Amino acid sequence: MWVERLKNTIADQTEITSDNDTVERLSKDAYWYSPILYKELNGMKADCAVFPKNEEEVRTVVAFAVKEKIPLTVRGSGTGNYGQSIPLNGGIIIDITQMNQTVKETSASVTVQAGKKLGTLEKELRKKEKELRIFPSTFMKSTVSGFLCGGSGGIGSIRWGNLWDNNVMYVKMMTIEEDPKILHIHGEEILLFIHTYGTTGILLEAELPVEDKMEWNQYLLTFPTFQEAVDCCQYLTEQGNMPLRLLSTCEWPLPQHYKPLISYIDEGSSIVIIESTIMKKTMEKIVESQKGNMSLFIPSEKYQKGLKLSDFTWNHSTLWAHKNGENMTYLQARFDKSKLHSQIDTIKEEYGDEVQLHFEFIKIDEEITPAALPVLQFRSKERIYDIIDFFEKHGIQINDPHTYLLGFGGYNMRMDEIKKKKKAYDPYDLLNPGKIPKTREVI
Template identity: 55%
Template sequence: MWKQELEDVLGEGKVIFKESDVARLSKDCYWFSPVLYEELKDKVADCAVLPETIEQLRTIVAIAVKHRIPLTPRGAGTGNYGQGVPLNGGIILDLTKLNQINGISANEVSVQAGARIGKLEKTLRKEGKELHIYPSTFLTSTVGGFLCGGSGGIGSIRWGNLWDGNVLAVTIMTVEESPKLLTFKGEKVVDYIHNYGTSGILVEAVLPIEAKTEWSQHIAFFDDFKDAVRFSEKLATEERIVKRLLSVCEWPIPEHFHSLKKVVREGKSMVMLEVDESFDDELREWAEAYGGDLGFTIPSSKYQKGMKVSDYTWNHATLWAQKHGENMTYLQARFETERIFEQMDAIRSKFGLEIQFHFEFIKIDGVITPASLPVVLYKSKERLYEIIDYCESIGVVINDPHTYLLGFGGYNLRMEEIEKKKKVNDPYNLLNQGKIPTIAGQAN
């Protein structure tokens, strides 16, 4: 009955029932985790809709509330934790048609949630501006998907994560009989960042922007991974040198970067960088001082045109390992700067190359931190959590990427506040059911 009502209101062809299409739209990149793959592989919605206007979205939400049908918001599906996978069927809300750039001013951009970040960044750079931060999947990911499911990425070395002032305002739609639009600014946006869209459907956002920098891209090669880390630590903390990306992968991770095979050097660890072009010569000297070789450069004139070093950073490194390795997955970790080598040695001594190190240097609360996305040879769920337990026992903080439960993956989420907002904005618990631990499995 509700399916027919959707079609009657939206028009023929506006509601997707084709099984293969619905199955595709019911998935994100949860398969990065073998644990999540087994838990989520059979989860699928009953249908999908692609609203083209806010009013169409409001109509869809009202029908879902009337019939108590679960709603799962979705962007481009580049999330890794099952954020966009419906656990109890219902309707997939594909928001990619809500993709307008509302306005660009000197220091901020207003944009709809379905806008592709790659297109947004391209538009801004034509205006002499650029975003503070964006994910490595920026060409395909959407603003709403990044804000609700992500945390940081390119630019986090300079500007921190999403909740470090990198979202100025959000507008959400409530899920009730007469859906409302609510706008939150300043500190109040925190409750709607990385919340998987559980407490409101994010429809618009205001993001900070800055004057465009001419970024050069580089790869430095090191015989010794510890030298690569030392170089990266020194460079990361040198505020005078303007950086957008600083990523370090130890060998053998780079052997999986097949499209870089003419660049990768056998046995060499790699540091991948985006740096203000005015520092290119100084950067070369720094690399040499630490025993490295700045052996590959993409000039600023080719920035974001064709190959990008960011295509091999963040979880793209994991993706390449999965595509060309065997039984590879990953963890999300945070090492202690003053103990990083001690912690690395302890992990290597216990697990060998079962864990391969990959660091992304970022700011957390203004402090440079060696965040880590180590590639892990997957043997079993039990072994994976043995590794996690050991890492935590030596002071390495783990944000577990092998659960779809909000908050269990870390990020210091304000879970109590998110739950309070959900009760007000989604009183029938229809939004992304099962993702909040305390009410997981509850359905109306």
């Protein structure tokens, strides 16, 4: 069995395990957010997992895998939601979480190894009066490589956009060949290596831009109606002098699932969550003018300490609903800012509480845009795609979170160029195989 040969090859230098429980755990992500993906992917796992501590140990594993033609899947930590890191063909999991050092720091950037946790990095930077531009709501667990290869945006995206908006300055990659090469990627070419589910090379290091630390206050606002909550968000985005790091809103009944916040939220209320440098007195005046209520204020000195309101935004919203509701799943959508209320009304008239709306405001092409993560009561795969068709019919763009195929989710990805990189740097198709579709036909 090739696992024994791998153990003999690396046992003196690299930890390896074929323990069933460990390998199964490392072979999973949060694919269960989607009942469709759960049905398709449940039970799939690697044959063993290795835990390299440095680049040379990764190289040894890669060289062995290429010689034996064994599939490889690179694993960090966090919560990928589309089965991005689930091995479809067994093989070796490369867990890179021990490669977690900071390599270089400047006043404008930080270079770190792939396994560095973003929560740790952000904490270290803030002690030095710096901060990251963007990170996912799962930043306490997520590794740099997991975010760059499987994510897109998150906290800070309202200011800085998504990963591909000049928020990654450099990546160091390893190819999957008999003699693995090291690639140093800068500029626009980076786009062929990030958000590609780790299919075009193994990410070893990344350089990320940093900014001067800001003092972020957190606010939980409540409103009698969702329309008023959305209006407040739009008002805030139209004020050019209000630095925002996070702006999130959702309608009732979603907030009923947020157990740590429920005492601050009246039944039936829609909520807005904000991270901003706006001072409390100024925010109180804004909330009064918008006919809302400030239910909770967390001052900047307690930022990322104790209760974090970001734990109830982005796909944490889906997670809370999944924990405390029944058969809950979600979509990813982009509404038209100029038609926002009419699109909301159309969705609610058609589906009521079957579709519970949740918006994150992010910068796209220099314009702050309402991106949605609506939570759905799952009934069937057919029903999901009927809802998607309805959204698209009414001008709402959908990124489908119920597929593990790269490019099928709706992102505008340069798939032809990505496939060329894949062929050049992984000629035997060993790196996370099965995630790049052979054609554009819907499966």
